Amino acid sequence: MENIGIEEEKGSDWGKSLPVPSVQELVRNDPQSVPEKYIQHHPDRPLVPDMASSSFDIPIIDFALLAKGDEHETRKLDLACKHWGFFQIINHGVAEEVLLKMKAAIAAFFGLPLEEKNKYAQAGNDFQGYGQQYVVSEEQKLDWCDMMFLITLPHEIRSLKYWPDTIPGFKDAVESYSKEARKVANEICTNISLLMGMDKDGLKGFYGKTKQAMRMNYYPPCSRPDLVLGINPHSDPDIITLLLQDDEVPGLQIRHKDKWILVKPIRNAIVANVGDVLEILSNGVYKSVEHRAITNERESRISVATIKIPYDELEIGPMECTVDDDRPRMYRNIKYLDYVRYTLGRKMEGKAHIDNILKIEGS
Ligand SMILES: O=C(O)CCC(=O)C(=O)O
Numbered sequence: 001m002e003n004i005g006i007e008e009e010k011g012s013d014w015g016k017s018l019p020v021p022s023v024q025e026l027v028r029n030d031p032q033s034v035p036e037k038y039i040q041h042h043p044d045r046p047l048v049p050d051m052a053s054s055s056f057d058i059p060i061i062d063f064a065l066l067a068k069g070d071e072h073e074t075r076k077l078d079l080a081c082k083h084w085g086f087f088q089i090i091n092h093g094v095a096e097e098v099l100l101k102m103k104a105a106i107a108a109f110f111g112l113p114l115e116e117k118n119k120y121a122q123a124g125n126d127f128q129g130y131g132q133q134y135v136v137s138e139e140q141k142l143d144w145c146d147m148m149f150l151i152t153l154p155h156e157i158r159s160l161k162y163w164p165d166t167i168p169g170f171k172d173a174v175e176s177y178s179k180e181a182r183k184v185a186n187e188i189c190t191n192i193s194l195l196m197g198m199d200k201d202g203l204k205g206f207y208g209k210t211k212q213a214m215r216m217n218y219y220p221p222c223s224r225p226d227l228v229l230g231i232n233p234h235s236d237p238d239i240i241t242l243l244l245q246d247d248e249v250p251g252l253q254i255r256h257k258d259k260w261i262l263v264k265p266i267r268n269a270i271v272a273n274v275g276d277v278l279e280i281l282s283n284g285v286y287k288s289v290e291h292r293a294i295t296n297e298r299e300s301r302i303s304v305a306t307i308k309i310p311y312d313e314l315e316i317g318p319m320e321c322t323v324d325d326d327r328p329r330m331y332r333n334i335k336y337l338d339y340v341r342y343t344l345g346r347k348m349e350g351k352a353h354i355d356n357i358l359k360i361e362g363s
Pocket residue numbers: 215217231236243245251252253291292293302303304305
C-alpha cells in the first residue's frame with residue numbers, strides 16, 4: 001500500500017502526522033476490503049441505511065432577508081447558533097456557476113492518478129496538501145476519506161507547491177469561490193457581532209486579519225458503511241466553517257440533543273457552522289457542535305469546508321462583552337497556535353478538546 005506524506009521540510013508548525021494510505025486507492029485495489037483500522041468500535045458505528053434520525057432539520061437562514069436587517073431572520077440566526085451550531089444558508093448570492101466549478105475542480109483533482117495527486121502530498125509536518133486528517137497514534141480509527149487542504153487567503157501566504165497546476169480551471173475555481181465564501185463568512189460575523197451587542201465590526205476588531213483555508217474531502221464508497229466513518233466526530237477549530245456538500249449524496253451528521261441528525265442537502269445551499277473559536281469568544285453562548293460524516297455503498301461523496309481562522313499569535317478567550325456576574329468566564333485564554341496544535345495532536349474526540357484544556361472548572 002502506498003503512503004502519502006513522509007517528506008520532511010519546514011511545514012505549518014501545526015504538528016506532525018503518521019503517514020496514512022489513500023482510501024481511494026484502497027477501494028480501487030479491493031472494493032470489498034475494510035481494514036481493521038477503519039472499523040469503528042461498536043458505540044461509534046453509524047446507523048445505516050436509515051442514515052440517522054431525520055425527523056429534525058437544521059435551521060435555514062435566508063441571506064437576502066438577513067442582508068435587509070429582517071428581525072425575524074436575525075433572531076433565527078441567533079437561535080441557530082445557540083441551539084444547533086449549524087444552519088443552511090439560502091439566497092447567499094454566490095452564483096451557481098461558482099459553486100459548480102468549485103465542485104468540478106475537486107472532482108477533477110481526486111480523479112487524477114495517485115502519482116499525480118502525490119505530487120501535492122502533505123509533508124509529514126504540514127497540514128496543507130493532499131493527504132488526511134492528522135493521525136497521531138497507531139490505535140486511532142481512521143477516516144474513510146482523503147483530503148486536500150489549502151490555505152487560500154490572503155494570497156501572500158499561499159503555498160503554491162500544493163496547488164495542482166495541471167487541472168485547467170482549478171486555481172480560478174478556488175479563487176472565485178474563496179472570495180465569495182469570504183463575503184458570506186464576513187456577513188455572518190457582522191450579524192453575530194450585532195447579536196452579541198457590539199457594533200458590526202466587533203468580532204473583527206478582536207481577531208483582526210484572518211486567514212481562510214479549504215479542506216476538500218473525498219469519501220469513496222464503502223462496502224460496509226455500517227462499520228466506518230467518513231470523518232470521525234469532531235468540532236471545527238476555527239471561527240466559522242462554510243461547507244459546500246454534494247447536492248445528491250448526503251453524509252454530514254451533526255449531534256443534536258444526543259442524536260445524530262443528517263443534514264439533508266439543499267441544492268446550492270451552503271451549510272454554516274460555529275467553530276470552537278467563536279464559541280470561546282462568545283463565552284459559550286454560541287455552540288461549536290460535534291459533527292461527523294458517514295459513507296455509503298454506492299457513491300463517492302465530495303465536500304469542501306472553507307474555514308475562517310485567526311492568525312497563530314492571536315490570544316483567544318471570552319470577549320469582555322460576554323462576561324458578567326450572571327455569566328462568568330467559561331474558558332481560559334490560549335494562543336490560537338497552541339489550541340490548533342493541541343487539537344491536531346490528539347485524535348478527534350468530539351468536543352473533548354475545548355472542554356479538556358479551556359473550560360474553567362465549575363463554569
Ligand atoms: O463532509 C462533510 O460533510 C463534513 C466535513 C467536515 O466536517 C470538515 O471538513 O471539517
